[in-house]
Amino acid sequence: DNLWLQVSRRWMLVGWAFLTAGLFLGGRWAHDVLGWGGYWGWDPVENKSFVPWLIGTEQGREAATLVMLAAAAGLAAPRFPARLGAFLVAFGVWDLVYYAALYVLLRWPPSLGTPDLLFLLPPGPWWFQPVWRPIAASLLMIVVGIRLFVAPPRRRFGHAPGGSRR
DSSP states (O other): OHHHHHHHHHHHHHHHHHHHHHHHHHHHHHHHTSOOSSSOSOOHHHHHHHHHHHHHHHHHHHHHHHHHHHHHHHHHOSSHHHHHHHHHHHHHHHHHHHHHHHHHHHOOOSSTTSEEEOTTSOSSTTSEEETHHHHHHHHHHHHHHHHHHHSOOOOOTTBOTTSOBO
């Protein structure tokens, strides 16, 4: 299972690097040779080549964010339920801060009903949702995460507290 992830990640990075180099070299060519004054002249070919690069960059950023939050959660607690709780709280807070920063910096979204593109979901009818749904999911993750984080460890059947058998 891990081998497939390593191989696919490596090839995704190779493809992304070639696409980055192609975009950069194409921009230099359009500027220097053609004298267009820039690469992004709203030519459909240039824009179509930029969209996969944006998607690959965003997916890489999302994966790096999840790894960072998982590492922080792993350091925050000694046992799995509490680690999961710490991850859920961190992810929920991260998402809420993201939407707050978007609103403060860009005045977007103008309302909680504004549709948003949700990258962590597969394409389909659930991909475009109003902003209130990921915000509600973030709040739910925070509540569940706090519950998991502060919950006392469960006793195993047949064991007394402190780890000795009865």
